[in-house]
Amino acid sequence: MDRRSIEAAVMASFTGEIEAFKPGNVSVYADGHDMTVKDFIKSAEVSTPLLCQPGASLGQRILDSVKATHTAVGCNTNLGMLLLFAPIVMAAETTVNDVNNLRQNLKLILASLNQDDANQVYTAIRLANPGGLGSVDSQDVNKNPDCSLIEAMQLASNRDVVALQYTNNFKEIFETGFSTIKCFDKSWNSVKWATVSSYLMFMSSILDSHIQRKYGAQVAEKIKIKSGIIAEKFHIASDPEAEIDLIQRFDEELKAESINPGTSADLTAAGLLVFKIAEKMKL
Structure with a gap:
């Protein structure tokens, strides 16, 4: 796929994520x-x-993007999205057929990542300074890694769903994020509301890593259960926009407690990127 098409898909995914009403997150x-x-x-x-x-x-792509973001806005708005977008973008650069081809290329990209990638990604994470990271015994992000990026992600995969994607060929991105957007866009003829559906699917199927880091597993589990109730009501709607009050009440409830399901938002954006790339393949 040519660079112009990929850039258009990336920008559409960034903006599409922010245009979707994601309870607890910025929109x-x-x-x-x-x-x-x-x-x-x-x-x-x-x-x-x-x-x-x-x-x-x-x-290099991730580090340059984090530096530019830090200069432009002075806060961490997109680290998780950048970590997820970069491998998908690189896979799309040699993809010409379909989503299966994209995922095959993605597997090759992930397998090729080395210690230089790890060093640059660790530097990017330190610069972005996401909340609640803490420290660990092995390959702590506050130190320079002595392993490949995949090895570092494997060590973090049991506590971070973004890291997990690097170890399972973006399983949740394709099988939950992309699939949900594709399904509900077909039902509702609205990518925006299908994106909300994807977000709720993530919130109700995973312990959000960002919530868990800041507030612990018990709070993350509580939010997961509540999200499942909201998702069930939302997904049966014939007109998703008619359920905006349901979404708004949940948004207000989460923000009143300063709870931000940031990982669910990042995963949603990455699923949207796969959807946007798939759309451009059809053109």
Whole structure:
């Protein structure tokens, strides 16, 4: 796929994520957590061309994008999305057929990642400084790694769903995120509301890593259960927009407790990117 098409898909995914009403997260419907929609749009504008640098390594793309974001908005708006987008973008650069081809290429990209990628990604994470990281005994992000990026992600995969994607060829991205958006877009003829559906699917099927880091497993489990109740009501709607009050009440409830399901939002955005790339393959 050509660079212009990939950049368009990336930008559409960044903006599509922010246009979807994601309870507890920043969207055009409601700011939150000391971040605004403008911060996310500006971050998307400065990071998209850097994610799509021809010939650049994965680590370089992520580090350059984080640096540009930090300069532009001074806060961490997109680290998780950048970590998930970069491998998908690189896989799309040699994809010409379909989503299966994209995932096959993705597997090769992930297998090729080395210690240089790990060093650059660790530097990017330290610069972005996401909340609640803490420290671990092996390959702590506050130190320089002495292993490949995949090895580092494997060590973190039991506590971080973004890291897990690097070890399972983006299983949740394709099988939950992309599949849900594809299914509900077909039912509702609305990518925006299908994206909300994908977000609720993630919230109700995983312990959100961001919530778990900040508040612990018990709170993360509580939010997962509540999300399942919301998702069940939302998914049976013939008109999803008619359920906006349900979504808004949940959004207000989460933000009143300063709970941000940031990992679910990142996974949703990555699933949307796969969907946007798949759309462009059909053109």
